[in-house]
Amino acid sequence: MTNLWQERLRRHQLDQFKYLRLIFNDNFVLAFIVLIGALGFWYSNLLGTIHHQLILGKPIVILLLFLATQVGGIATLLEEPDSTFLLVKEKEFYKYFKAAKNYSVFIPIVTLALVNFLLSAFASRAAGMKIIDIVLIAIGLIVFKLGSLNINLMALYGQDHFGSLNMRLVSNILLIVSLISSTYFLSAIMVIVGVIYYLFLNMRVRPLETSGQLQWKYAIETENQRMFRIKRFYNLFTDVPGVNSKIKRRKWLDGLFNFIKPKSSNTYLYLFARGFVRNNEYIGLFLRLTIIQAIMLCLIDNFYISLIVEMLFIYLVGFQLKPYFKEVMQNLMQRLYPISSKDKIASFTKLSTIILSIQWIVSALAIIYKFGLSMNGLIIIVAGALVLVFVNYFYMPRQLRKYLN
Amino acid sequence: MTLEVKELTGGYGQVSVLKKETFNVEGGQVVGLIGLNGAGKSTTIKHIIGLLTPRGGQILIDGISLHDDVEKYRKKIAYVPEMPILYPELTLREHIDLTIMAYGLDHDKTWTNATKLLKTFRLDNKLDWFPQNFSKGMKQKVMIVCAFMTDASLFIIDEPFTGLDPLAVNDLLNIVEAKKKAGCSVLMSTHILATVQNHADKFVLINHGQVRADGTLDQLKAKFNMQQDSNLDDIYIKMSHEDL
Numbered sequence: 001m002t003n004l005w006q007e008r009l010r011r012h013q014l015d016q017f018k019y020l021r022l023i024f025n026d027n028f029v030l031a032f033i034v035l036i037g038a039l040g041f042w043y044s045n046l047l048g049t050i051h052h053q054l055i056l057g058k059p060i061v062i063l064l065l066f067l068a069t070q071v072g073g074i075a076t077l078l079e080e081p082d083s084t085f086l087l088v089k090e091k092e093f094y095k096y097f098k099a100a101k102n103y104s105v106f107i108p109i110v111t112l113a114l115v116n117f118l119l120s121a122f123a124s125r126a127a128g129m130k131i132i133d134i135v136l137i138a139i140g141l142i143v144f145k146l147g148s149l150n151i152n153l154m155a156l157y158g159q160d161h162f163g164s165l166n167m168r169l170v171s172n173i174l175l176i177v178s179l180i181s182s183t184y185f186l187s188a189i190m191v192i193v194g195v196i197y198y199l200f201l202n203m204r205v206r207p208l209e210t211s212g213q214l215q216w217k218y219a220i221e222t223e224n225q226r227m228f229r230i231k232r233f234y235n236l237f238t239d240v241p242g243v244n245s246k247i248k249r250r251k252w253l254d255g256l257f258n259f260i261k262p263k264s265s266n267t268y269l270y271l272f273a274r275g276f277v278r279n280n281e282y283i284g285l286f287l288r289l290t291i292i293q294a295i296m297l298c299l300i301d302n303f304y305i306s307l308i309v310e311m312l313f314i315y316l317v318g319f320q321l322k323p324y325f326k327e328v329m330q331n332l333m334q335r336l337y338p339i340s341s342k343d344k345i346a347s348f349t350k351l352s353t354i355i356l357s358i359q360w361i362v363s364a365l366a367i368i369y370k371f372g373l374s375m376n377g378l379i380i381i382v383a384g385a386l387v388l389v390f391v392n393y394f395y396m397p398r399q400l401r402k403y404l405n
Numbered sequence: 406m407t408l409e410v411k412e413l414t415g416g417y418g419q420v421s422v423l424k425k426e427t428f429n430v431e432g433g434q435v436v437g438l439i440g441l442n443g444a445g446k447s448t449t450i451k452h453i454i455g456l457l458t459p460r461g462g463q464i465l466i467d468g469i470s471l472h473d474d475v476e477k478y479r480k481k482i483a484y485v486p487e488m489p490i491l492y493p494e495l496t497l498r499e500h501i502d503l504t505i506m507a508y509g510l511d512h513d514k515t516w517t518n519a520t521k522l523l524k525t526f527r528l529d530n531k532l533d534w535f536p537q538n539f540s541k542g543m544k545q546k547v548m549i550v551c552a553f554m555t556d557a558s559l560f561i562i563d564e565p566f567t568g569l570d571p572l573a574v575n576d577l578l579n580i581v582e583a584k585k586k587a588g589c590s591v592l593m594s595t596h597i598l599a600t601v602q603n604h605a606d607k608f609v610l611i612n613h614g615q616v617r618a619d620g621t622l623d624q625l626k627a628k629f630n631m632q633q634d635s636n637l638d639d640i641y642i643k644m645s646h647e648d649l
Contacts, residue, residue, distance in 0.1 A: 247493050247535055267506040275494040333490045336454055337507040338476035 001092040005099040008077040019234040031312050038296060038305055043118075050126050057127035061119060062179045065137070068115040069145055069175060072108035074152040076100050078223045083216040094209040097156060101149050108145045112138060133187035140182065140190030144175060147198035150205040156219045157212035171197070235281065235323075246280045253277050267339055268347035271328065276351060282324050289317050290359045297366035303376045310363055310384045317359055318391035321352050325400055345400045353392045360384050406432040406481070406558040406590050408453070412462035415452050416614075421460060422448045423614040430559070430590045430607075435581060437601040438594035439637070440611035441645055446594040447487060449611065450563055453592075454484050466559060480508060483557035487564040489544035491536040497547060498532040504551045519554040525576050526550065542568045553580055560584060562593040566600060578604050602637040610644055617644055 076097060086093075116138035123129045151167050154160045160167045174197065182190035256277065260269050276282050293313040300306050325348050328334065364381045371377030408430040416422030422445050430436045438446050451457045453464055455471045455478070463470060471478045495503060505515050523529040526546040536544060545568050552560060560581075566574050581591050581604065595601050601608075602622065609619040618628045626635060629643050 247537065249496075249533075249535070262502065262506055262512065264506055264509040267503060270499075270503055270506060271492065271495070274499065275492065278494045328492075331490060331492065332456065332486065333484075334507075335456060336479055336482070336484060338479035338509075339507060340476075 001089065001096045002099050005077070005096050005103075009103060012075075012077055023234065031316060034305070034308055034312065035296075038300055038309065041302070041305070042299055047121055047125060050122075053128040054126045057123075058129075058183050061123050061127050061129070062176070062183055064115065064119060065141060065179060066172075066176060068112055069108075069141055069148075071111045072104065072145070072149075073226070074101050074104045074149055074156075075226065076156070076219060076223045078220050080220060080224075083220060087216075090214050093214055094212065097153055101153055104149060105146055108149070109142055112142050112145060116141070127183070129183065129187075133183075136187040137179075137182055137190045140178075140187075140192075140194040143191070143194035143198050144178075147194070147201045150201040153205055154208065155222075156215060157208050158215045158218070159208065159212065232281065247278050248280060250278055264339065265343045266347065267337065268328075268334075268344050269350055271334075272324075272348055272351045275328065276324065276355070279324075282321070285320055286317055286355055286359070289313055289320075290362055293359070294362050294366040297363055298370055301370055303380070306367065306370070307380050307383055310367065310380050311387045313363070314356055314359060314384055314387045315391060318352055318356055318388075318396060321355065322396075322399060322403075326403060329403070341401075341404045344404070345397055348400060349392050349396050352396055353388075356388045356391060360388050406467060406588070407465075408559055408590065408592065409463070409465045410449070410453070411465070413449070413452060413459055413464060414461035415457055415459040416448060417457070421614070423452070425462065426611070426614070426616050427462075428609045428616055428619050430592050432558075432590055433585055433588050434607060435585055435591045435593070435605045437605035437608045438592060438611065439596075439598070439601070439608055439641065440594075444611045445614040446611055447563055448614075450484075450561055450592075450594060454482055454561060455479065481558050483552035483555045483560050485545075485548045485552045485560075485562040485565060489541065489548045491539075491544060491547060493536055496533050496535055497528065500547060500551055501554070504555065508555055510555060515554050519550060522550040522554055522580070525580070526573060542570060542573065545569060546573060549577060549580075553584070558589050560589060560591045562591065564595055565593055566595055566597045574600065598637040598641060608637065610640070612644055612647075617647075 074097070077100065116134060120131065120134045123134055124131065148168075148171055151160050151171060154167065162170060174193065178190050178193040182188070182193075257270070257273055260266050260273060262270070276286075290313075293309060296309050297306055300309065329344075363384060367377050367380050371380070410426055410428050413423055413426040414421055426445075426449060428436075438449065440446050448457070452459055455475075466478060466481050469478055491500060492503075501516070501519050504510070505512055520529060523532075526549070528543065528546055528550065531539075531543075536547075539547065545565075549562075549565070552562075565577060569577065578600070581593075584591060593601065593605070607619065607621055608625060610617045610625070618625055620628070622637065625631075625637075625640050626633070629640050631640060631643065
């Protein structure tokens with residue numbers, strides 16, 4: 001069974017490397033650096049403005065640490081066919097999950113260490129905490145998190161509750177209480193609670209090996225969802241096969257489509273517009289990037305960084321829309337339609353023009369909010385418009401034509 | 406309407422699956438395309454609808470090839486694939502509207518046809534459903550509705566009977582019969598020999614990418630030296646034993 005785990009893990013990691021390589025090859029690195037830079041810039045500016053302890057300092061630290069502790073669960077790497085082919089091996093799966101749990105500690109530890117490290121500057125300045133307190137709390141949280149991974153394991157066996165109480169809820173309440181008491185009173189509390197909690201849950205999980213009954217459907221669904229989240233993330237930057245995203249009807253948006261006249265040359269606009277609005281993947285991508293961009297533009301008052309953010313994000317949305325065209329083109333039936341590829345490309349560029357224009361208007365409002373109606377603000381807005389024109393009139397038609405040929 | 410397949414050679418990539426196939430489908434004819442798994446039925450169909458380009462030979466519908474006039478050629482064909490292919494983001498109603506737009510059909514007239522077909526297949530109360538809510542058989546019915554509501558003159562159906570309930574099979578055969586009476590042609594590939602034997606006028610037997618024989622049931626019996634009371638099943642089995 002541990003061999004099976006090793007084999008799965010190897011394949012999983014190969015997959016991850018493949019995608020990570022694709023991501024870091026793309027224009028994304030540039031955006032990433034700018035984003036990190038902008039956030040760092042904003043954070044150090046923020047720290048500069050804090051000169052004495054804030055009342056909200058400790059609550060903010062508690063909230064952020066609480067959220068950071070929620071990151072990460074068990075990666076079981078279960079696959080759909082397991083519930084048929086490996087059903088007979090059910091008893092041995094406990095060892096498999098143990099191995100999975102040991103592997104899954106990595107992400108939570110790194111996240112907690114990193115968040116604590118970044119937060120320490122804020123914690124000492126705004127919340128008046130000593131370095132030793134921060135370190136102790138960090139250690140306590142990590143031990144606590146290692147303990148709580150057992151709950152994920154118990155959930156696979158449908159045992160994640162005390163009587164009728166949900167274990168996750170109980171442990172989150174415990175976490176908040178001990179975080180509050182260790183930040184306000186004594187930081188060692190977090191370590192003590194963490195260790196006791198860890199030992200207690202490790203003991204509770206043991207009987208599952210002999211008496212547990214695996215909840216196959218739940219376990220596989222959870223893993224599928226986890227995989228889907230990862231792939232959706234990768235999909236922001238590159239094409240990931242097998243990401244079938246959720247479709248929502250959104251009937252209230254049907255009015256938007258009334259502008260599309262029912263004539264033959266609009267066939268693809270009819271299709272693209274509906275798909276874009278209803279497919280969570282693409283509308284989600286558009287909304288995420290547009291909102292992040294607007295927030296960044298509202299916060300940053302550096303002309304050059306704002307200029308880059310404005311241009312880059314408009315380009316990114318246009319760039320990320322391309323896979324949607326490819327996805328539709330893979331449908332066999334549409335290849336039989338008596339419609340020229342010129343019309344297909346024209347329809348898609350029409351859609352992308354509308355989408356990018358909405359994004360451009362939103363970002364322009366954010367810029368006016370920050371820069372007012374100044375020369376600098378206008379330059380940024382015009383630069384955004386130029387990118388919009390570039391994407392829709394030069395970049396997009398060429399790329400689509402290249403794809404169709 | 407006539408479909409002429411002349412010396413068709415082709416396949417995927419470098420491998421030629423089809424070797425010099427020749428057969429015809431005349432107007433008002435229902436033709437069964439018959440062969441073992443992997444014999445080349447679906448490949449033949451993909452060449453006719455233009456998803457694959459022939460490496461040699463010609464395919465003509467009413468004397469024109471896909472190369473002569475893409476739009477005119479495509480408008481003459483309606484196709485029901487073996488596996489239903491739908492747009493996950495469109496409702497059933499929108500699939501019909503989209504097909505109307507794509508083929509430049511008359512909106513009201515086509516909807517009258519479509520409604521009749523939808524009623525037949527008991528889909529008329531599911532117009533606002535998404536494909537993900539349909540069973541495999543229902544998806545197949547959607548494909549049939551979208552194909553048969555058009556004014557195409559050649560209907561190509563790949564394995565139409567698998568996955569359909571017996572009632573739907575019967576309904577489909579009635580629709581095929583009606584199209585035939587209206588002078589259209591139907592080419593269907595299938596393994597359900599008993600059904601196709603009763604409803605097709607002519608059969609094309611494909612083996613190893615070649616047309617082994619074609620003609621009416623009587624002509625086939627004569628070609629394979631079969632007895633008078635033998636049926637398509639017997640002929641099929643005899644053909645597949647020829648390789649051994």
